[in-house]
Amino acid sequence: MNGLVLGGTYALLGIGLTLIFGLMNLVNFAHGEFYTLGAYTTFAALALGGVNFFGAVAAALVIGAAAGALCERVLLAPLRDESIDTTMLVMIGLWIALQNAELLGWGGAAKSIPHPFATAPLTLGPVGIAPLRVFVVLTALALIGLSWLLIQHTRLGRAMRATFQDRETAALMGVRIGRIHTATFAFGSALAAAAGALLGPIFLAYPSMGDLASLKAFSVVILGGLGNLAGATIGGVILGIAEELGAGYVSSGYRDAVGFVIIILVLLFRPSGLFARSERVG
Amino acid sequence: MSRGLGVLAALALLTLPLWLASPYHLHVVIMAGIFTILALSLNLLLGYTGQLSLGHAGFFGIGAYTSALLALRGDRSFWIGLASAALAAGLAGWGIGRLALKLRGAYFVLVTISFAGVISLVSINWMELTNGPLGLPGVPPPELFGVPLRTKAAYYYVVLLAAVLAYLVCHRLVHSRLGRAFLALRENEPLAESVGVDPVRTLVAAAVVSAAMAGVAGSLYAHYVRFVSPEVFLFGYTVTMVIMVVAGGKGTLLGPVVGALLFTALPEALREAMDWQWQMLAYGIVLVLLVFFLPRGIVPAVERAWRRPRGRKPDGAPRGLPREESRPPSRRADAAESGATLTITDLAVEFGGVAALAGVSFQVRPLTITSLIGPNGAGKTTAFNAITGYLRPRRGRVLWDDVALSGQRPCDIARRGLVRTFQKTSVFPALSVRDNVMIGLHLRGRGRTLGILAGGRAIREEEARLGTEADVVLEFVGLRHRRDDVAGRLPYGEQRLVELAVALAARPRLLLLDEPGAGMTGGEKDRLIELIRRVREQHVTVFLVEHDMRLVMGISDTVIVLNHGRVIAEGPPAAIQAHPEVIRAYLGSAARA
Numbered sequence: 001m002n003g004l005v006l007g008g009t010y011a012l013l014g015i016g017l018t019l020i021f022g023l024m025n026l027v028n029f030a031h032g033e034f035y036t037l038g039a040y041t042t043f044a045a046l047a048l049g050g051v052n053f054f055g056a057v058a059a060a061l062v063i064g065a066a067a068g069a070l071c072e073r074v075l076l077a078p079l080r081d082e083s084i085d086t087t088m089l090v091m092i093g094l095w096i097a098l099q100n101a102e103l104l105g106w107g108g109a110a111k112s113i114p115h116p117f118a119t120a121p122l123t124l125g126p127v128g129i130a131p132l133r134v135f136v137v138l139t140a141l142a143l144i145g146l147s148w149l150l151i152q153h154t155r156l157g158r159a160m161r162a163t164f165q166d167r168e169t170a171a172l173m174g175v176r177i178g179r180i181h182t183a184t185f186a187f188g189s190a191l192a193a194a195a196g197a198l199l200g201p202i203f204l205a206y207p208s209m210g211d212l213a214s215l216k217a218f219s220v221v222i223l224g225g226l227g228n229l230a231g232a233t234i235g236g237v238i239l240g241i242a243e244e245l246g247a248g249y250v251s252s253g254y255r256d257a258v259g260f261v262i263i264i265l266v267l268l269f270r271p272s273g274l275f276a277r278s279e280r281v282g
Numbered sequence: 283m284s285r286g287l288g289v290l291a292a293l294a295l296l297t298l299p300l301w302l303a304s305p306y307h308l309h310v311v312i313m314a315g316i317f318t319i320l321a322l323s324l325n326l327l328l329g330y331t332g333q334l335s336l337g338h339a340g341f342f343g344i345g346a347y348t349s350a351l352l353a354l355r356g357d358r359s360f361w362i363g364l365a366s367a368a369l370a371a372g373l374a375g376w377g378i379g380r381l382a383l384k385l386r387g388a389y390f391v392l393v394t395i396s397f398a399g400v401i402s403l404v405s406i407n408w409m410e411l412t413n414g415p416l417g418l419p420g421v422p423p424p425e426l427f428g429v430p431l432r433t434k435a436a437y438y439y440v441v442l443l444a445a446v447l448a449y450l451v452c453h454r455l456v457h458s459r460l461g462r463a464f465l466a467l468r469e470n471e472p473l474a475e476s477v478g479v480d481p482v483r484t485l486v487a488a489a490v491v492s493a494a495m496a497g498v499a500g501s502l503y504a505h506y507v508r509f510v511s512p513e514v515f516l517f518g519y520t521v522t523m524v525i526m527v528v529a530g531g532k533g534t535l536l537g538p539v540v541g542a543l544l545f546t547a548l549p550e551a552l553r554e555a556m557d558w559q560w561q562m563l564a565y566g567i568v569l570v571l572l573v574f575f576l577p578r579g580i581v582p583a584v585e586r587a588w589r590r591p592r593g594r595k596p597d598g599a600p601r602g603l604p605r606e607e608s609r610p611p612s613r614r615a616d617a618a619e620s621g622a623t624l625t626i627t628d629l630a631v632e633f634g635g636v637a638a639l640a641g642v643s644f645q646v647r648p649l650t651i652t653s654l655i656g657p658n659g660a661g662k663t664t665a666f667n668a669i670t671g672y673l674r675p676r677r678g679r680v681l682w683d684d685v686a687l688s689g690q691r692p693c694d695i696a697r698r699g700l701v702r703t704f705q706k707t708s709v710f711p712a713l714s715v716r717d718n719v720m721i722g723l724h725l726r727g728r729g730r731t732l733g734i735l736a737g738g739r740a741i742r743e744e745e746a747r748l749g750t751e752a753d754v755v756l757e758f759v760g761l762r763h764r765r766d767d768v769a770g771r772l773p774y775g776e777q778r779l780v781e782l783a784v785a786l787a788a789r790p791r792l793l794l795l796d797e798p799g800a801g802m803t804g805g806e807k808d809r810l811i812e813l814i815r816r817v818r819e820q821h822v823t824v825f826l827v828e829h830d831m832r833l834v835m836g837i838s839d840t841v842i843v844l845n846h847g848r849v850i851a852e853g854p855p856a857a858i859q860a861h862p863e864v865i866r867a868y869l870g871s872a873a874r875a
Contacts, residue, residue, distance in 0.1 A: 027388045075570065084387065085334060089528060090573050092336075096521055097566025100559045211517070215399060218392045226388070257403050260396040267381055267389065 005133045005202065007240025008140030012195040013213055014220030014232035015147055016188030022227025023164050023184045025084055026076065029091040031217055032210030033098040034189040038064050038196025039205040040106060043113050053116050057139070057197045064193020065186040072185035077178060095214075103207040110204035136198045143194055144233055150187075151229065160184060164227065192217070212256060219259035222266055238262075295442060299435035308434045312506060314546035315441035316499050319448045320519075321526040321538035323495035326452060328524070329532035330461060331488045332468035333386060337378065337394030338523050340401045341371040341493040343514040345500025347405065347412065350421045350510040360424030360505050367501035368494040374401075375493025379486035386485070402515035417511025421504050437506055444502055448495055451735055453535055455491065458734040458741070459727040459748070464488055466721040468533075469710040472672065473781075476703075477788040478696035478725040487731045518562060525565055528572055531579025540581055621648035622683040624669070624700075624792060624825070629678030631664050631847075638664040640847040641678065646792065646840075651814065651824045653834045656844035657867055662827040663705055665844070666796055670702045671695045682792075697725060699791030703798060705827075709780045711770025715761055718769050718780050719752040722787025726751060752787065759783045759813060775806040779813075786817065793817060795826040799833050811837055835859065843867070 013035060020028045038060040045056035075094065079087050117132040151157035162170040163180045171177050195213070196205075203209075220239050224231020239259060247255040302308050320342060327333050348370040349363035358366075374397075382393035405412045412418065424431050424440060431437055455461045463484045466474035471481060504510045522545060530541025549561050556564070576583060624646040631639040639661045646652045654662050668675045671692040680687040687695055710718050727748055729741050756762045759779050764772060769780050778798060785793060798814070799807050807830065814837055818824055828834050834841060835855040843851040843858060845867040851858055858864055 021388070027391060079573070085332060086573055086577065088334065088388075088391065089524070090570050092521070092524065093566045093569030093573070095566065097563055097570065100563035100566065103559050104563065215396060219396070222389070222392065251407070254403060254407065257400045260400045263393060263396055264381060267385065267393065 002133070003241035003244035004237065005136050005240070006199075006243060007237035008137050008144075009195040009199050009236075010216050010220050010240050011233045011236025012140055012143055012191045012198075013217035014224065014236045015144065015229060016191035016195075017217040018221045018224065018227055018229060018232040019160075019184055020188040021221065023160060024076070024181050027084065027088045027091065028188070029088065029214060030071070030095040030098060031188070031192055032212070032214030033095055033102075034064050034068060034192035034210075035196035035213040036099070036102060036205070036207065036210035037067060038193030039113065039200030039209065040102065040111075040196075041193065042197040042200050043111050043205050046114060053114075053201075057194070060193045060197035061190050064196075065190035067193075068189025069182050069186040071189070072182045076185065077181070080178075080181070095210075099207055099210060106205075106207060108207065110206040112204050113201040115201040132201060136202065139194075139198055143191065147187075147191065147229070156180075156183060215256070216259050219263050222263050299438050305434050308438060310546060310550050312434065312438055312441050314543050315438070315445045316502050316506070317522070317526065317546050318445045318539050318542040319499040319502070320496055320523050321530065321542040322445075322448045322452050323492045323499070324523045325527045325532055325538040326455065326464075326488055326492040326495070328527055329534070329537070330456060330464040330468065331485055333383070333390050333485060333488075334524075335394040335489070335492070336391055336517075336520050336524075337396075337398035338492075338496050339515050339517060339519040340394070340398030341374060341496035342500040342503070342519060343398075343401060343405065343512075344374055345371045345497030346504040346510045346514045347418075347500075348497070349501035350418050350504040351411070353422055353505070354418055354420065360422070360501075363505070364498060364501045367497040369497075371497025371500065372490045372494035375489040375491075376486060378493075379489030380482075383482055383485040383489065386481075398515060398517070398520065402512055405512040405515060412512075415512055417509060417513075419509050421508045421510060423508065424505050441502055441506070444498060448498070449535070449539065451491070451495065454734055454737050455731075456535060458745070459724060459729045460484065460487060460731060460734055462717065462721050463724060465533075465713060465717075466710055466724070469712055470708060472692070473704065473708045473710065473784070474721065474724075475692040476670065476696055476701060477722045477784060478693050479721070480691075480693045491731065491735075521562070521565060521569075525569055525572075527579075528569065529576075529579055531581035531583075534579070534581045537579050537581040541579070544580075622699075622791060622823075623648055623681075624823075625679075625681040626665075626669065627679045627681070629665065629668055629680065630676045631661070631668050631673065632676050637847050639668065639675070639678075642844070642847065642849055644842050644849055644852060646823060646825045649818065649821060649823055650839040651818055651826070651837050652840045652842065653838040654825070654827045654842050654844060655829070655831075655834055656850075659846075660844040661847040662844055663796055664847075666702060666794055666827060669695075670700060670794060696788060699789070700794065701785045701788045701790035701792075702794035703781050703785050703796055705796040705800070707774065707777050707781065707801075709769040709777050709784070711768070713769060714766050715769050715772070715780055715783075716752055716756065716765045719755050719783050719787045720748060722755070722784035723748050723751055725788055755783050755787045758786065758816075760809070775802045778802060778806075778810075782813065790822055792823045792825060795824065795828075797827055797829060799828060799830045807833060 013031065017028060017031050020026055020031070041060040041063045042056040045051040045059045046053065049056075051059060071094065075090055076087060079090065115132055117130065117135060119130065121130050122134065151160060159170065159175045159180055160183070162173065162175055163177060167177060192213070196209070216239060220232055220235040223238060224233070224235035239262060242262065243255055243258045246258040298311065299308060302311065320338065324335060324338050327335050345367035349360070349367040352358040352363040352366055353360065378393060378397055382390040406415055408414075422430070423437070431440060456464075463474065463479045466479050467481055467484060475481060500514065503514070526541030526545045527538050528541075529545065530539065531537030552561070572579075626645070627643050629639050629642045630637065642661070642665060654665065656662055664673070667673045669680050669687065671687070671690050671694070675688065678688070682698055682700065685698065687698070687700070710721060713721075727744055729744060733741055753762070753765070756765055759782055761776065761779055761783060764776060769777065772780065778801070782795075782798065795814070799810055802810060811833055814824055814826075838855055841853065841855055841858040842849060843861070843864050850863050850867060851861045853861070
């Protein structure tokens with residue numbers, strides 16, 4: 001069950017990252033920082049703003065999207081025609097700058113995020129689970145579902161899919177690529193922030209939490225195939241469960257190595273991802 | 283003048299401990315030396331091959347731990363530790379390279395970054411070996427002939443020597459066949475493969491050398507600080523290296539040195555004013571600003587400001603040997619060897635269910651000029667791609683005499699003497715015309731990594747020979763006067779000639795030209811036709827895709843017509859021009875309507 005909690009949030013992180021990669025051809029190293037941002041926004045809204053917990057999670061989504069949009073407009077839009085290496089360097093720069101800004105702003109001590117759920121576990125037959133965790137899984141599932149709806153059934157989603165397949169043709173058909181890029185980055189960042197807001201109360205909020213989140217998001221994306229949305233969803237859940245098992249059966253010190261082992265295995269045996277279709281699109 | 287400066291700089295470096303009184307300053311200089319080695323090593327990958335490693339702290343740490351453990355547990359000397367550090371890190375580089383360089387780009391970055399993360403976890407968790415987070419104190423200083431080099435001044439010379447050697451290693455590599463292959467892959471991978479550069483092998487070689495250098499730096503660090511802890515794997519170290527390379531100028535030899543000196547000295551100078559977090563924050567911002575405002579780095583920017591625009595030699599007729607006397611660039615006249623036949627049998631390619639080639643069979647006979655024509659979308663370029671290994675056909679066979687080419691990689695096919703050009707202009711844009719041709723000569727050289735690093739006479743002679751061959755090829759296509767110009771800035775028609783020169787340099791037995799005349803002016807086309815004829819005279823079979831009927835009908839022995847992925851006609855030009863189905867395919871579908 002813990003695996004599912006982690007898996008759901010990993011999937012959120014992975015979907016955001018895979019969308020950004022597939023559509024913008026951008027390796028977003030700052031992805032984890034939006035996750036951190038989500039956790040701190042929740043903390044700030046609760047502790048300083050006096051908003052209730054659900055409002056704080058929603059605020060994290062909104063702030064995540066806004067920060068994503070801002071970052072895309074200011075940093076990435078001017079570099080759209082540059083090579084992937086150039087934008088990668090910018091994102092690495094942003095990552096380091098944001099992380100240390102957070103460190104300076106919030107201090108190195110971890111913050112715990114209060115939540116309104118009972119701490120006593122719900123017992124369902126043999127398994128007990130904290131209500132907060134149920135909330136996290138359900139919210140993550142809802143957000144994943146919403147992403148699907150957005151991409152498969154809206155005008156924006158169709159434009160995004162078109163851009164994903166062929167940017168130039170989409171532009172010729174009247175899709176405004178600049179806006180699609182901004183929307184995609186904002187959307188991906190919002191999902192990352194949501195993941196941070198959801199996992200923050202379970203663990204703690206601290207400035208370098210984004211590093212691990214980024215690493216995991218990348219594992220998920222490689223597992224599912226770069227740019228593959230369904231792959232990222234399933235990949236997230238697999239990684240979450242694999243980590244739980246790995247920590248349980250091998251050693252908790254190596255929990256965070258599981259993602260790396262997965263990356264290696266995938267690269268060795270299925271380089272295009274576990275769920276790649278035989279014909280690659282894009 | 284620059285020689286004088288060099289002597290002065292060398293003198294300054296050699297006497298530095300004498301006039302740098304404060305041990306603290308000497309300490310900063312030693313750290314700068316260690317970071318110079320790291321920056322140079324990262325630059326080999328990031329600057330020359332274009333592959334970013336974010337795991338260099340991992341290689342650095344492996345070197346540090348290997349050397350420290352050998353000294354503490356194995357009681358081995360510093361020198362053995364140093365060599366083992368290079369070996370262990372190089373081995374790690376080989377593994378990571380084999381794993382991730384097949385896919386490259388983002389994958390390589392991700393694998394290297396996670397690799398560094400895992401190595402760090404191991405160093406923390408494997409208590410018995412590494413003493414965990416407490417680290418390994420008491421690493422001894424190096425000894426030379428039984429004398430321990432305890433003083434900072436003595437250590438300074440060790441680091442200086444290592445840094446100079448690292449620079450020389452980079453210098454040798456970069457100015458070799460291997461270094462040109464690095465650049466070729468960075469600039470234009472498909473073109474590099476078409477002249478026989480093996481991407482995986484080349485990049486793995488770069489990764490191994492780079493990792494080994496980082497390992498050396500790690501060993502030097504361990505024996506200098508005399509303490510190793512999991513902190514050596516700090517991601518901050520990797521970031522510092524990236525900044526040094528990008529700021530100094532990636533893909534230049536001097537850039538990483540300048541970057542390393544600057545970004546070791548600067549933070550030390552600001553240490554009072556700023557603590558580590560502010561510094562890292564500044565690093566992040568500096569990196570972003572650099573990409574925006576100084577994307578090529580300090581060294582190239584200074585160079586450009588320094589160098590006054592030089593007078594260019596007048597364009598026009600190439601000087602030197604008259605054309606008729608120019609030596610053939612392609613293989614010597616061993617007609618029997620050149621006379622291989624390309625046989626295509628039932629070749630089929632599909633894109634997402636649409637048949638681009640629906641079972642095509644034809645032959646290209648030795649020493650002919652054969653043209654493949656057909657309306658747009660007929661499958662001509664697809665056929666080229668399938669023959670030269672750029673895409674995998676669904677079925678069918680490609681035979682070169684009796685050797686099956688199906689399933690081979692482009693670089694292996696080039697090795698067999700089939701060299702292609704591309705429909706879209708394809709040169710190594712940032713390199714000079716001569717370097718473009720030198721890359722074309724890749725298969726004509728023999729130098730391997732170790733040989734190049736050793737820098738023996740054979741390697742130097744080979745370089746000289748390749749240089750001469752490159753000039754001969756340039757003479758042959760009439761680009762001698764453009765020798766030192768940057769290929770990407772030439773006019774379109776001349777870029778197409780550069781492409782041809784690159785392909786010819788690879789000494790093809792079968793030259794596949796994909797629309798060589800596209801976009802050329804009438805005069806340029808006439809010269810092209812003459813050139814293709816002269817190529818054939820050098821015992822090269824020519825197989826071309828072309829839309830210009832004057833060109834095709836003027837030079838071809840045989841014309842093959844494709845339409846909707848099938849061969850609809852084959853024969854000498856005259857017969858093709860009169861062929862009813864060909865006329866129908868080109869002039870539209872009056873018959874079909």
